[in-house]
Every structure is written in C-alpha cells, then in structure tokens.
Amino acid sequence: MDEQYRPQQIEAEAQAYWQEHDSFAAREDDPRPKYYCLSMFPYPSGRLHMGHVRNYTIGDVVSRYKRMQGYHVLQPMGWDAFGLPAENAAMERGVPPAAWTRENIAAMREQLKGLGFGYDWSRELATCDPEYYRWEQWLFTRLYRKGLVYRDTAVVNWDPVDQTVLANEQVIDGCGWRSGAVIEHREIPQWFLRITDYADELVDALDGLAGWPEQVRTMQRNWIGRSEGVELTFELAGRDERLSVFTTRPDTLYGVTYMGLAPEHPISLELAEQDPAIAALVEEARTGGTSEAELATREKRGAPTGLAALHPLTGERIPVWVANFVLMEYGSGAVMAVPAHDQRDWEFAHAYGLPIRDVVHPADGSELDLGEGAFSDYGVLVGSGPFTGMPSERAFTAIAERLEAEGRGRRRTQYRLRDWGVSRQRYWGAPIPMVHCEHCGAVPVPDEDLPVTLPEDVEITPGGGSPLKRMPAFYETTCPACGAPAQRETDTFDTFMDSSWYFLRFACAGQEGAMLDGRADQWTPVDQYIGGIEHAVLHLLYARFFHKLLRDEGLVGSDEPFTRLLTQGMVLKDGAKMSKSKGNIVDPQALVDRFGADTVRLFTMFAAPPDQFLEWSDSGVAGAHRFLRRLHGLVRDHLAGGPAPALEPAALSDEQRALRRKVHETIAKASDDIGKRFTFNTAIAAVMELSNALGKAQGDASDAGRAVMQEGLETAVLLLAPITPHLCHHLWHALGHETPVVDAAWPQADPQALERDAVELVVQVNGKLRGRVTLPADAGEDQAREAALAEPNVQRFVEGKELKKVVFVPGKLVNVVVGS
RNA sequence: GCCGGGAUGGCGGAACGGGUAGACGCGCUCGACUCAAAAUCGAGUGGCCAUCGGCCAUGUGGGUUCGAAUCCCACUCCCGGCACCA
Numbered sequence: 001m002d003e004q005y006r007p008q009q010i011e012a013e014a015q016a017y018w019q020e021h022d023s024f025a026a027r028e029d030d031p032r033p034k035y036y037c038l039s040m041f042p043y044p045s046g047r048l049h050m051g052h053v054r055n056y057t058i059g060d061v062v063s064r065y066k067r068m069q070g071y072h073v074l075q076p077m078g079w080d081a082f083g084l085p086a087e088n089a090a091m092e093r094g095v096p097p098a099a100w101t102r103e104n105i106a107a108m109r110e111q112l113k114g115l116g117f118g119y120d121w122s123r124e125l126a127t128c129d130p131e132y133y134r135w136e137q138w139l140f141t142r143l144y145r146k147g148l149v150y151r152d153t154a155v156v157n158w159d160p161v162d163q164t165v166l167a168n169e170q171v172i173d174g175c176g177w178r179s180g181a182v183i184e185h186r187e188i189p190q191w192f193l194r195i196t197d198y199a200d201e202l203v204d205a206l207d208g209l210a211g212w213p214e215q216v217r218t219m220q221r222n223w224i225g226r227s228e229g230v231e232l233t234f235e236l237a238g239r240d241e242r243l244s245v246f247t248t249r250p251d252t253l254y255g256v257t258y259m260g261l262a263p264e265h266p267i268s269l270e271l272a273e274q275d276p277a278i279a280a281l282v283e284e285a286r287t288g289g290t291s292e293a294e295l296a297t298r299e300k301r302g303a304p305t306g307l308a309a310l311h312p313l314t315g316e317r318i319p320v321w322v323a324n325f326v327l328m329e330y331g332s333g334a335v336m337a338v339p340a341h342d343q344r345d346w347e348f349a350h351a352y353g354l355p356i357r358d359v360v361h362p363a364d365g366s367e368l369d370l371g372e373g374a375f376s377d378y379g380v381l382v383g384s385g386p387f388t389g390m391p392s393e394r395a396f397t398a399i400a401e402r403l404e405a406e407g408r409g410r411r412r413t414q415y416r417l418r419d420w421g422v423s424r425q426r427y428w429g430a431p432i433p434m435v436h437c438e439h440c441g442a443v444p445v446p447d448e449d450l451p452v453t454l455p456e457d458v459e460i461t462p463g464g465g466s467p468l469k470r471m472p473a474f475y476e477t478t479c480p481a482c483g484a485p486a487q488r489e490t491d492t493f494d495t496f497m498d499s500s501w502y503f504l505r506f507a508c509a510g511q512e513g514a515m516l517d518g519r520a521d522q523w524t525p526v527d528q529y530i531g532g533i534e535h536a537v538l539h540l541l542y543a544r545f546f547h548k549l550l551r552d553e554g555l556v557g558s559d560e561p562f563t564r565l566l567t568q569g570m571v572l573k574d575g576a577k578m579s580k581s582k583g584n585i586v587d588p589q590a591l592v593d594r595f596g597a598d599t600v601r602l603f604t605m606f607a608a609p610p611d612q613f614l615e616w617s618d619s620g621v622a623g624a625h626r627f628l629r630r631l632h633g634l635v636r637d638h639l640a641g642g643p644a645p646a647l648e649p650a651a652l653s654d655e656q657r658a659l660r661r662k663v664h665e666t667i668a669k670a671s672d673d674i675g676k677r678f679t680f681n682t683a684i685a686a687v688m689e690l691s692n693a694l695g696k697a698q699g700d701a702s703d704a705g706r707a708v709m710q711e712g713l714e715t716a717v718l719l720l721a722p723i724t725p726h727l728c729h730h731l732w733h734a735l736g737h738e739t740p741v742v743d744a745a746w747p748q749a750d751p752q753a754l755e756r757d758a759v760e761l762v763v764q765v766n767g768k769l770r771g772r773v774t775l776p777a778d779a780g781e782d783q784a785r786e787a788a789l790a791e792p793n794v795q796r797f798v799e800g801k802e803l804k805k806v807v808f809v810p811g812k813l814v815n816v817v818v819g820s
Numbered sequence: 821g822c823c824g825g826g827a828u829g830g831c832g833g834a835a836c837g838g839g840u841a842g843a844c845g846c847g848c849u850c851g852a853c854u855c856a857a858a859a860u861c862g863a864g865u866g867g868c869c870a871u872c873g874g875c876c877a878u879g880u881g882g883g884u885u886c887g888a889a890u891c892c893c894a895c896u897c898c899c900g901g902c903a904c905c906a
Contacts, residue, residue: 043906084905156904167904215824219901222823292902296821325821344821417903424904495906534900536824541903569826570900577899606845607832611825613899615832619846626860627845672836682834685844692844762840767887769840793873807886813839817886 001639001734005632007596007726014726015116023742024118026074028522035071036523037063038503038562040531040539041078044104044126045085048111050571050578050604050616051532053588057601057723058568058610058680059530060117064722065674067118068746074523076506077112077119079105081128082429082495084167090428090460097428098456101128111589115597116725118742123509127498132505133430134451135515136497141433141444142553148194151442154421155290155329158186162463165425174288178462182287190423190491191432195545199224199415202544211564213611216536223537225416230400232409234259234309234336237317241267243309243334246414250403251395254384255338255359257349259309260302260323262333267305268322277303278322285324300325300348312408313385313399323348331414339374346374359384360392420542422494427458427466429492437479437486446480452488466490499539500546503529503561516555529562533611536567566610566678573616586616598724599625605680605723628727631691631720635713635731637698643736644710645703649753656708659697663712664753666690670719671746680723687719710735718747762813763788765797773814781808788814 002009018024039059042052056077063075079101086097093100105126112119125132143149157166161179165186170177195202203224206217229248236243243259261268263278263285272279281303288294302323309318325344326335339349340358349356360379361368368375378392387395403409423432431452433445445452455474458467468474468490479486507523508516531539540562547561570577573584591600603624608614638644652660666686673683694712697705714735721728721741732741756777761784763771771791775784785806788794794816802819809815 040906045906080906165904168902169905171904219824223902225823290904293821296902298821300821421903426904494904496903499906532900532906533825534906537901538903539906572899575898603845609833612833613826617832617846620832623845623847629860677836679834679836681832682836682844685834688844760840764839764887767839767885772840796873805886807839809839813887815839815886 001636003636005629005727007598007628010730011114011116011597011726014729015113017729017740018116018118018742021740023740024073024075024120025122026072026076026120026523028519030072032070032072034074034523035063035066035528036074036503036507036526037066037528038076038506038526038530040529040535041080041499041502042108043080043083043085044101044108046104046107048108048115048588050586050588050614051568053115053600054571054604054610054614055530055532055568056112056115056117057604058566058678059528060601060725061605061674061680061722062528062530062678063118064725064742065746067742068718068721068744069675070745073118074123074507075117075119076123076509077117077121078124078502078506079108079126079128080495080499080502081105081126082492082498084426084428086428087426087460091462094459096456096458097460098128101126101428111592114592115588115601118725123506125502125505125509127430127495127502128428128454130451130453131512132502133493133498135505136430136493136501137433137445137450137452138447138515139501139549139553140493141447141450143193143549144434144444148197148549150192150194150419151189152192152419153187154190154192154423155185155187156425157290158184160184164463164465168289168291171289171291171294174294183289185286185290188425190421191434193420193422193545195420195542196415196417198545198548199226199417201548202417202541205544205560209560209562209565212562213565213567216533216540216565216567219536220541223417223541225414227414227416229412229414230403230409231412232312232336232403234312234318236320237308237310239307243320244332245334245336246331246412247336248414249338249341249392249396250399250409251378251381251384251387251390251392252338252341252359253311253313253336253399254381254387255340255357256311256318256336257339257355257357258337259318259320260326260335260337260348261305261320262326262328263322263324264328265322265326265333267307271305271322275303275305278305281322281324295327296325298324300344300351302348302352312403312406319354321352321354329418330416340370341374341376343374343376346370358382363391420494420496420545422497423491424494425466426492427454427460427468429495430454430498431468432489432491432493434489435477435479435486436489437482437484439484440479440481440486443479443481443486449480454492466492468492496539496542500542501550503543504547504550504556516550520555521557524556525558525560526562528564528566530566530568530610533567533569540565568610569608569613571614571616575615578616586618591621595621595625596628596726598628598727602628602684602720602724606684607681609679609681611678627688627691628724630695631716632727632731634691634694634698635717635734638706638709638713639734641701641706644706647707647711648704649750652704652708655697656700656704659693659712660708660753661756662690662693663708663715664749666719667715667747668749668754671749674722683719684723687716690716715747717741718744759811761788761811763791763794764813764815765794766817767815770794770797781810784808784814788816 039055063073067073081101086101089100090097157171159166159176161181171183203226227248230250231246234243263281272282302321305320307320309320337345339345339356361382363379381387381390381395400411433452435443475488477488504520507519511517550556578585603621669686670683673679717728717731728741758774759777760774771793773787804817807815
C-alpha cells in the first residue's frame with residue numbers, strides 16, 4: 001500500500017474499475033428488490049456548481065447505501081436542456097443554443113464522472129433531443145383530443161422597445177432588463193392544460209405522501225388553495241350588469257360596506273373614459289411586471305365609481321370602488337369587502353374613510369377592538385337580521401341556503417390554482433405540435449408527422465423575438481385535416497413540461513416506438529427523489545399532475561411519481577447564495593483537482609444536514625481532506641503489521657472490549673443516521689469519533705488488539721463507502737478483500753458487543769446539574785435515588801431543605817426536588 | 821403583500837418522544853518535531869468568577885413544567901416560493 005494518500009490516482013483507478021465492470025447498470029431481470037433513486041436533473045449551464053455537487057452527492061450516497069443493503073438500484077442522469085439561458089448565451093456569444101447546450105452537456109458529464117457518481121449512463125437523455133420531446137408532443141395531441149388542452153388568452157410582460165415577451169425574471173422594477181422600458185401588459189392567445197380538473201386529487205393525495213416533508217405538502221396545499229364558499233350576485237342600481245363575487249365568509253355578508261372592482265374590469269374600463277382617477281388606476285394596472293409578487297406589493301389604491309350595488313339580502317345601497325388589489329384573473333374581477341372581518345378590506349377602508357361595520361363578535365364574549373385591524377376569526381353574528389346570534393359556522397350554511405333559495409347565489413368550491421399555461425414565445429423549447437388552419441381552426445399534428453423538430457441552425461438577436469416566427473420553412477405547412485395551406489404554431493412548450501416526465505423516460509430508455517413501456521411500472525414510482533426546496537411547488541406539482549395524466553392514458557399504473565422526497569438546502573458562502581454578481585462562487589472542479597472528489601463529497605455531506613443551508617468553508621474542506629489522510633494512514637500502519645488474526649470476542653481485555661463496543665455503536669449510529677434520518681453529517685461525525693478511538697489504540701500490537709483494529713477499520717471503510725467511494729474502494733482491497741466494496745453488504749451491529757455493565761446517571765437538584773453517579777446497568781429507582789442523595793455535592797444543595805420529590809429517568813438522570 | 825422555513829461558542833453544526841447544551845469538524849492558544857517554516861503529532865478552548873465549585877448562556881419578550889434549544893403566545897431579523905429563471 002502506498003505511503004501517501006494520492007486521491008488522483010486512487011480515484012482514477014476506482015472510476016476505471018466501475019466503468020470496466022459496468023457497476024451501475026440497472027437491469028430489469030435482476031432478482032433483488034428495486035430501488036429508484038433520482039436526483040433532479042440539471043440545466044446544462046456549462047459547469048457544475050456547488051448546489052449540483054450537494055444534490056448529486058446526497059443521491060449517490062443514498063444509492064450506494066441502498067445497494068449495500070441489498071437493493072437493485074437505478075440511479076440515472078440526464079439534462080433539462082431547454083431554457084432561456086441558452087438564448088441569452090446565443091445573443092452574447094453568437095453561438096446557436098443547440099451547440100452551446102451540447103457543449104455544456106459534454107463538459108458537465110465529465111465533471112459528474114470525475115465526482116464518482118454511480119449513474120447508469122446508458123439511460124442518459126436530454127430534453128432537447130427530438131426523440132425525447134416527440135413524446136411530449138405526442139401526449140399533448142392526446143390531451144387535446146381528450147379536451148384537457150384549450151386555448152385562451154393570458155397576460156404577458158411586453159417589452160415595447162425590444163418588441164418581445166419577457167420572463168418575470170427579466171422584469172426588474174417593472175422595466176425590461178435589457179431595454180429598461182416600462183413593461184406593458186399584453187393579452188395573447190396561449191395553450192393551457194386543465195390542471196384544475198385534477199385539483200381535488202392533487203390536494204387530497206397529499207395526505208398519502210407520508211414520505212414527503214410536511215412543509216412541502218403544506219406549500220402545495222396552500223398553492224392549490226381549495227376553499228369552500230358562496231358565489232353570489234349583486235345587482236347594480238341603474239345598470240343592467242350584475243357583479244358576481246365569491247366569498248369564503250358568507251357569514252359576514254351583513255358587514256359588506258363597499259365593493260371592489262379590478263381596474264381591468266369592463267365597467268372600470270368604461271368609466272375610465274370619463275373619470276381621470278379611474279383612468280389612472282387602469283393605466284397603472286396596464287404597466288409594470290405581471291408577477292403576483294409585484295402586483296401584491298403595490299400600494300393599495302382605489303377610486304370611487306359613483307355606482308351603487310344592492311345588497312342581495314337587505315337591498316341596501318353599497319358604494320362600488322375600483323381597487324388595484326382586485327385581480328381580474330381570479331374569479332370575476334369583483335369582490336365584496338367586509339372591512340371589519342378581512343384585514344385587506346380593513347386597510348383599504350381605513351385609507352379611504354369607508355365605513356367599517358362589525359357583524360361577527362368573538363365567541364367567548366370578549367370585547368371587539370377594530371382599531372388595530374380586522375377580526376377575521378369565526379364567532380357569533382350580530383346585526384345580521386334573522387341570522388343574528390348564530391355562530392359563524394351555522395350562519396355560513398344558513399346564509400348560503402337563503403341565497404340559493406332566492407336564486408342569488410350558490411355554494412361553490414374555489415381553487416387558487418389556475419390552469420397551466422404551457423405556451424412560451426421562445427425559440428429554445430419543444431415546438432407545440434399544432435397547426436392553425438383558416439378553415440379547420442387549430443389542428444393537432446398527426447402521430448406520423450411527429451416529432452415537430454426544432455430547427456437548430458438559427459441566429460438569435462436581441463429584440464428579435466423567436467427566430468421561428470421568421471422561418472417560413474418552419475411555420476409554412478399544410479393543414480393535416482383539409483390539406484389547405486396552414487401555419488404551424490411557433491410557440492414552444494414551458495420547460496416544466498420537459499421535466500414533468502423525465503423520470504419515467506429513464507425507466508424506458510431506448511424505447512423508440514412509444515412514450516413509455518412496461519418498464520415504467522417496473523421502476524417507478526421513484527423511491528427517493530432529491531432536489532432543491534425551490535422546486536417545492538411548481539416542478540413537483542406539475543410532475544405529480546403529469547403522472548396522473550399518464551396514468552389516465554394507461555401508460556403508468558401508479559398514482560404518484562415520488563414516494564419519498566428530500567428537499568436539499570442551498571449552498572451559501574459568507575452567508576449569501578453563491579452568485580456571479582456577488583463574486584462568491586466556489587468552483588467545485590478546482591477543489592476536486594486539488595483535494596480529490598472524495599474530499600469534496602465528504603465535506604459537502606459533513607458540513608450540514610441535507611435539508612439545511614450549507615455554509616461553504618475552505619478550511620472545512622481542508623479538514624475533511626486531513627481526515628481522509630488520517631484514515632489512509634491508520635489502514636497503512638495497521639497493514640504494516642501483517643495480516644490480522646481472527647477475532648475472538650470472549651478473549652478481549654476491558655479496553656479492547658470498550659473499543660469493540662465503540663465499533664458497533666458506530667455501526668448502529670451510522671445506520672440510523674444514513675438509513676432513517678438522512679443526517680449524513682452526524683454519521684460522519686460518528687465515524688470520525690471511531691477513527692479517533694482507533695488511532696489511540698494503535699499501540700496495542702497484541703493479537704486480540706490487532707483483530708479489533710481490523711474489524712474497526714473495515715467498519716469505518718464500509719460506513720464511509722457510500723460517501724467517499726474511491727478511497728474506500730482502495731482501502732477495502734488493501735484490507736484483504738477480493739470483491740469490491742461497492743458490492744459489500746452494509747455492516748450489522750452485534751448486540752453482544754453493545755452490552756454495558758455500568759451506566760452513568762446525572763443528578764440534578766431542582767433541575768440543575770449537581771453531580772454524577774455510576775451504577776450497575778440493571779440498577780433500579782431505589783438504588784439510583786440512594787446513590788444520588790449520597791453524592792457529596794448533591795448533599796450540599798439538599799441539606800436542611802424539605803425533600804419534595806425525586807424524579808427518576810432510567811438510564812438518564814435523577815432530579816431531586818427540594819423546597820427553598 | 822401572501823405561503824413555507826430558519827436563528828445554538830470566534831465559524832459550520834450536535835443534542836433523535838421535554839431530561840448532562842456545545843458531539844464532530846474548522847479556527848485559535850500552548851507544547852513536541854525542525855536551523856526555520858510548512859506538514860504532522862499531543863494538550864487546551866462558550867462567557868464571567870473561582871480552592872472543591874458556582875453564576876450566566878440556545879435571536880427578543882412572556883408563559884407551561886420538577887426540568888425547555890426542544891412545547892405555547894407575542895415579536896425581530898434572515899432565507900425560499902409566488903405560476904414566463906430553472
């Protein structure tokens with residue numbers, strides 16, 4: 001064995017071994033139970049960043065651990081290859097997006113291999129491959145025929161200078177990032193998927209996702225936002241139109257003191273022609289970014305219309321205002337406002353001096369104070385005509401029934417979730433397989449004409465919009481239905497479409513005749529999915545939706561795609577997210593080159609539990625490297641003594657027995673940490689403790705001592721094998737094993753080795769630590785109490801005081817409670 | 821603004837169903853080796869007082885409990901998502 005730890009050499013050898021033996025190929029005919037471990041595939045931006053390294057190290061550790069546990073593991077990798085950065089790079093460097101993307105993929109693939117991740121590369125895919133996106137197009141045409149796809153208008157960010165649609169991230173403070181022009185809202189026709197048809201199932205099934213973090217399930221639940229309420233209509237005095245509003249609080253109906261209209265509402269637009277205040281609101285609503293965050297943080301403003309709505313139960317005249325916080329896109333663009341019982345309505349009423357009328361009082365009879373804000377809890381109704389005195393819950397039903405009986409409203413379930421707009425006015429994405437014909441309308445591209453291939457030899461210019469719109473060779477076609485000249489759709493799919501089913505395609509690699517085949521159900525659902533918390537809602541919701549669409553197409557048998565989910569935290573440097581603009585980027589490749597992949601993997605897993613932030617530390621990396629060097633040295637020094645004799649547990653000294661207990665405690669701890677809790681950092685800490693203990697025992701050259709050392713070193717190597725696979729591959733061979741560690745079994749703790757004959761109890765007086773006592777492991781409460789009270793320092797604090805009680809926690813502590 | 825999360829020594833973190841706060845690592849200090857430095861190895865390391873030992877301490881302020889980093893209430897700051905970044 002080499003005197004020095006040489007990671008470059010060791011890692012090259014291990015990687016060559018895995019490649020030569022095809023160690024990570026997943027085969028369908030393997031008899032072992034399957035385990036599908038999936039990490040979110042990357043956008044090929046050019047180089048791996050620390051977030052990737054962290055994500056993929058977690059996935060690889062889980063995969064290798066499961067493999068050692070006897071599972072047949074599928075761990076694939078691919079590329080989420082469509083997206084905006086490729087178009088930006090094309091503009092900046094004049095390289096076509098396809099060429100730029102494929103170069104990036106090649107570079108990043110090499111980086112992943114250099115990190116030693118155990119992927120089945122034979123299943124690699126890139127979403128920009130026509131053989132991938134053709135099936136997405138195929139599915140879209142199926143969904144179209146089923147009525148799950150429709151065309152409607154949607155608002156986009158329009159840059160009037162660059163004459164192009166901008167993404168939300170390209171809008172900064174309401175202005176275009178390149179042109180600086182004030183963004184305008186434009187309504188354009190787009191394709192939508194009816195995700196709302198699946199809203200109930202998507203929200204109900206969350207309860208069954210026991211392997212998902214509660215916070216992600218909560219976020220998805222809130223995102224879908226199912227709420228029960230009443231839709232009711234208000235007549236307008238002197239006009240034919242009615243205002244339809246939705247409320248989740250019909251019990252507060254008698255507290256309505258004004259109505260709110262969205263600035264884009266037809267009535268607002270009509271009044272704006274006469275009323276400058278309303279016109280200003282309409283103008284403001286037409287400009288600036290369209291993101292919810294941007295709209296929601298605008299200062300709440302409004303203007304009176306002079307119109308009056310008639311209360312559906314009392315006939316009272318209620319003033320109608322145009323209010324910029326009412327969104328046209330949700331519901332009907334109108335709301336009823338109850339300032340006493342809704343915080344936003346309260347704030348608006350305060351700002352404009354509108355009346356606040358309380359109609360619900362706290363159920364416990366406490367005073368209602370509306371001076372600081374609204375009271376939005378349920379309570380008991382007051383001043384509500386025949387409903388006065390009812391609790392909110394009963395009034396909800398009673399008022400809803402009354403409105404239904406009078407034909408002025410109906411109960412309805414509303415969702416915050418909106419249908420999924422999948423059209424993008426961009427070039428670098430999968431073409432939407434539709435043809436627009438003057439005679440036949442929108443016609444899906446027939447199966448035999450798929451894929452609609454994206455032309456790759458293009459020039460992207462700033463402000464030019466999608467080059468597809470300038471390519472007659474692409475868009476000029478004939479109608480598949482009537483044969484007349486027609487135009488192809490030039491919009492492309494949202495890239496979330498691409499990433500919503502890739503995990504299924506990995507299972508069916510190489511299938512040319514269908515989107516999926518029987519292998520999909522053999523491998524999926526994914527047993528463990530790992531990725532960033534930033535995908536908690538959108539990607540993970542869309543993927544769940546797609547899985548159900550594919551199920552209903554008969555392509556998969558399961559209801560949900562991901563059994564367990566691990567959401568990993570971000571990698572920070574100096575307390576901030578790594579970014580080019582902050583100049584705090586750490587390049588993983590430079591560290592791999594300097595310390596080796598094992599060091600980078602070890603530090604990444606050691607520095608924090610996976611779901612928390614990871615604060616980057618250069619000296620921490622050096623520390624991880626030192627540990628590996630010490631481990632290498634321990635094995636080297638041990639082997640210098642020749643082969644170790646067989647272990648005879650009965651013949652060990654007390655010290656040897658204690659060391660061996662440490663070995664088996666470490667197995668128990670690391671197994672729990674890695675297998676159940678995913679706290680790799682504490683598993684590593686435990687192995688470090690073991691390694692420190694082994695280092696201290698190096699002087700013991702007796703047969704029994706060397707046998708315990710051999711067992712201890714083998715254990716350390718096995719426990720670290722998923723985390724630092726290259727070094728462990730090397731050391732495992734050095735320790736005398738013919739078969740590679742990647743195929744070794746995960747060690748089991750020996751219950752006999754774990755036995756102790758004495759325990760230390762902590763003694764507290766009134767909850768404060770005052771001493772410790774050591775007792776036989778089988779000592780009972782009486783014995784513990786006696787020993788505790790006899791402890792000299794304890795006596796000092798108990799002396800002369802009334803003994804009130806003694807709390808005994810077996811194996812842990814004795815708490816003596818005394819009077820003062 | 822709305823939804824979700826976080827805050828523990830000089831730093832990253834540990835404490836797993838309320839029971840020894842600070843495991844493990846980094847950094848720092850001292851010592852060994854060396855002409856010297858680096859590397860390596862050994863010892864120490866929350867703050868304050870001290871002889872055994874004590875007092876204080878887990879973002880802030882309250883509460884529950886024999887006992888709270890952990891549970892409850894109210895806040896502060898930081899972070900993720902908000903539907904066209906991926």
